[in-house]
Amino acid sequence: MRTFFLIAAFRLLSLGVTSASSCKCTPSDSCYPTQDEWSSFSQNLSQPLITNQRPLGASCYQNSTDYDSTACSVATANQYSEDFRAASSNALIWVNFEALITNDSIQACPVTPESGGTCNQGRVPVYSVNATTVEDIQNTIEFAQQYNLRLVVKNTGHELGGRAFGSEALELYVHYFQGIDFVDTFVPEGCSSSDCSWTAITVEAGAQWGDAYTTAQQNNRSIAGGFVPYGSVGAGAGWSLGGGHSPLSPFYGLGVDNVLQYTVVLPNASYVTVNAVQNTDLFWAMRGGGGPSFGVTTSVTYKTHPNLPITGAFYEASVNSTDAYLELLELWVSYHNRVADAGWAGSWPFVADTGLYLTLITLGAPPNQTANETLQGFFDESAEIPGVNVTLGLTVQYPDFYEWYYDNLVDSSMGYGLNYTAGLLAGVNIVGSSWLVPRDVFDSNGTALATALANLTSASPLYVLVGGGAVAEVDPDSAAVTPAFRRTISDIETFLTFETDNTTTAATFQQQMTEVHDQYAPLRELAPAPYGGQYYNEPDLLETDWQIAFWGSHYDRLLAIKQEIDPNDLLLVRKGVNSEGWDDELLCKED
């Protein structure tokens, strides 16, 4: 009773003169469903509603009613597994998004409790629908609309801004939509012209890249999908809704350029097919407008491509001084566009004052002469810089993309290349940022850019060369994704991961976020939005003008479509379309 009063009073204060109706219904409100209402909702679902969902670590708290030593052993053994977290409705890949972190408190539930610690619910939804049918999604949307609940959609939970969970929200968990279907002649619904038949793959919302790659390989085709350890990022949801980039993008386009069709449940609970000939506004908006702002996707169909041989190139160089480091970065920046134009894609992380690592691919084995000579030119020239030690400069021929993916992202025991699988852990905290730096900046402001890159010191960097080529040839206004992507070759993305211990405070998170954000200041200055921009799927939570950073000139049209399709603000996410004015947990609109 007392708690209810305090929360209500706080709400009124924070709302000022506006009515409480601009808040979602939460457990302390009389509009929240009763136990009976939850029960009858549960009976409408294909399998029972998950009630009283607790965080992954809850079973490890010895003095609590959640304590369960068997469940705790499972949680402890799997807490760093991406696949385990993707397949758990009560966990995300990154633990800080499970926690409720305000400016002065952290409410979390570490799998390894401190003595005397309690497991806090944080942002883990208490109610979760483990959906397996379209009707489950429709019922859930109707129920959430009826009771004005906050609704969140969780797939793998890889997302980098905490958008798949939310305090006091109802969760729609779509992971068990696992179907993958290869279709020799796919015709988008309603398309009658002669040129609309494609060799395609349809993936349901919960399918993951590793499985999509396997299916493509079995059919001797390739697909432009994510560059992801163990293939664990989702293929059918957040990736393409936010844009979707791939090491094959320079050859075949962004994820959104490869989408032929979506099936989606809209905020009014209707189930529709969206493609280039029907629901065309939605087709434009969903290709880059961000999940789940326009509806809950149940499947996406992608074009497939010939399964060509691939050449991988691996380069590692270390430096003995800051000067050598800067000179190496300057040389790489000066080569960057030429290397891309010669047909190379991939990643180029560098580690502050340590060195540069290239993991690149090109179509064709052996690669064409221009590709070989351009990249070899960089290898050779870099070795001439005093203090630069080129320790690896290797090319490896692969029969197809799948073998390259397997060697680099599933089993990196060969000991060269990005070693992504060894370097990136799930079950830790993450703070990230990204910036799309247009190609011209590499030519016109190379020295300033190299200096700005050298300033990114605090995080695990992962700069991906995923643009140019086919990405640049697409009409920038053909999909919602920011036009900046069309000008950009490399997405400069950075992730700082860290574990929490008893010294971590809310201020620690603020400091880390601020540090990463500030380190990007010179990049923003070199390529201000909307000329440059930020990748919606790699958000910087401190970005202020995020509308322009994520979408540039496309934001106004996105907002208009959003307001029409979701007039009750059912599907809102942090820094998503039409989230202006809402608090950080999207529970109350503040103005």
Ligand SMILES: Cc1cc2nc3c(=O)[nH]c(=O)nc-3n(C[C@H](O)[C@H](O)[C@H](O)COP(=O)(O)OP(=O)(O)OC[C@H]3O[C@@H](n4cnc5c(N)ncnc54)[C@H](O)[C@@H]3O)c2cc1C
């Ligand atoms: C290790 C790692 C590697 C990555 N590599 C790449 C890469 O190579 N290229 C790239 O472009 N991106 C990459 N990303 C970013 C990735 O695209 C995003 O994290 C993406 O949002 C993940 O989508 P998901 O559906 O798997 O995850 P989730 O976190 O479950 O969902 C992501 C967002 O989509 C929403 N959503 C989930 N399901 C649905 C649905 N059915 N309908 C509508 N909305 C839904 C969620 O609410 C959330 O907002 C990477 C991320 C990580 C952590």
Ligand SMILES: *[C@@H]1O[C@H](CO)[C@@H](O)[C@H](O)[C@H]1NC(C)=O
């Ligand atoms: C259950 O489904 C029926 C039919 O779709 C609907 O009329 C009813 O409102 C639903 N009840 C709940 C509690 O969701």
Ligand SMILES: *[C@@H]1O[C@H](CO)[C@@H](O)[C@H](O)[C@H]1NC(C)=O
């Ligand atoms: C939290 O701290 C940040 C940075 O110090 C500040 O900008 C913000 O206004 C604070 N938020 C609240 C709710 O106090």
Ligand SMILES: *[C@@H]1O[C@H](CO)[C@@H](O)[C@H](O)[C@H]1NC(C)=O
């Ligand atoms: C459990 O409770 C007892 C008694 O209050 C306390 O001594 C002990 O430290 C607690 N154990 C844990 C793991 O919190």
Ligand SMILES: *[C@@H]1O[C@H](CO)[C@@H](O)[C@H](O)[C@H]1NC(C)=O
């Ligand atoms: C969700 O549903 C799937 C498919 O029926 C099932 O295997 C899984 O155990 C369920 N998970 C939970 C947490 O209920």
Ligand SMILES: *[C@@H]1O[C@H](CO)[C@@H](O)[C@H](O)[C@H]1NC(C)=O
């Ligand atoms: C090599 O490939 C690049 C990129 O596709 C192309 O521009 C170039 O013309 C090719 N060169 C030769 C010699 O085939």
Ligand SMILES: *[C@@H]1O[C@H](CO)[C@@H](O)[C@H](O)[C@H]1NC(C)=O
């Ligand atoms: C270029 O070709 C030569 C000769 O085959 C080979 O030794 C070298 O590794 C290649 N370099 C690159 C970067 O492709």
Ligand SMILES: *[C@@H]1O[C@H](CO)[C@@H](O)[C@H](O)[C@H]1NC(C)=O
């Ligand atoms: C780095 O190596 C260069 C070339 O070998 C050498 O001239 C220089 O003194 C070295 N610098 C440091 C700081 O070791």
Ligand SMILES: *[C@@H]1O[C@H](CO)[C@@H](O)[C@H](O)[C@H]1NC(C)=O
């Ligand atoms: C370059 O690195 C290799 C491997 O680490 C090392 O053996 C070699 O001595 C280094 N060379 C120089 C000039 O530092």
Ligand SMILES: *[C@@H]1O[C@H](CO)[C@@H](O)[C@H](O)[C@H]1NC(C)=O
């Ligand atoms: C990459 O991983 C392999 C095995 O997992 C390891 O032997 C090797 O040292 C790693 N290389 C780097 C550069 O981290």
Ligand SMILES: *[C@@H]1O[C@H](CO)[C@@H](O)[C@H](O)[C@H]1NC(C)=O
């Ligand atoms: C923090 O943890 C460390 C090691 O786990 C321990 O030695 C220390 O006593 C703890 N400090 C507090 C204040 O709990």
Ligand SMILES: *[C@@H]1O[C@H](CO)[C@@H](O)[C@H](O)[C@H]1NC(C)=O
């Ligand atoms: C470098 O990063 C720091 C934060 O670490 C930031 O304050 C500064 O503005 C950045 N830019 C330059 C050019 O140093």
Ligand SMILES: *[C@@H]1O[C@H](CO)[C@@H](O)[C@H](O)[C@H]1NC(C)=O
């Ligand atoms: C980038 O280069 C242009 C012309 O080369 C120059 O006018 C501009 O000031 C530079 N921008 C920055 C931020 O250095």
